[in-house]
Amino acid sequence: MAEFEVATGAAELPAGDDRGRGAAVRTAFEGLLQIRRLMNTGATDPGGVPAEWERRQPVRAVALALEAAGVPPSAVDAEGRRTATGYCLGAAERTGAVRVEWLGPPGSGAGYAAEEALRNCADVLRRLGWDALEYRGPRRHRYLEVEPPPAPGGGG
Structure with missing residues (x-):
């Protein structure tokens, strides 16, 4: 069985049919929620805060959360041309933060x-x-910076 790969919007869309992909995303997201319940035992709402795994791999965690919610990822082809409109994720300037942009092909x-x-x-x-x-960059380009809240005990 192939390893599940999140769709960050910065590469080609992961291979596979839509139904199979949807099932894989749901399974991975349920796994993420289970990790939260197991790891955030001291939290008031263990499922409501990012777990340590998410803090260490924020781009993967944010991509999984968005795709599981039905938000479409963007994509590029093998030559780097944008082929789909949707979210595109990458590391932000601050460590542990994720930059979320909304990108699409020219004219989209x-x-x-x-x-x-x-x-x-x-x-x-x-x-x-x-x-x-939300921030605005050059030419009023909108983007989000996303990060987990400070870790309990100030270890964030």
Whole structure:
């Protein structure tokens, strides 16, 4: 069985059919929630805060959360041309933070849809205990910076 690969939006879409992919995403996300319940035993809501695994691999964790919520990932082809409109993740400048952009192929209107799409991404992630702030970069390009809240005991 092939290893499950998250869709970050920065590469080609993972291979496989849509139903099989959907099932794999649901299974992986349920596993993530189980990790939260097992690892966050001291939390008021153990499923409501990122676990240590997510803190160590924030891009993977955020990608899984977004895809499990039905938010589409962007993608590029083998030559690096954008082929799908959706979220695109990468490491932010701050350690442990994730940059979330809304990107699409030329002419797709992704820039116009970015405000609402990123607001939806932020809502999904906040419900799962992540901190998400919207910023504007050069040419008013919108993006989110997402990070887990400080770890209990100040170890964040």
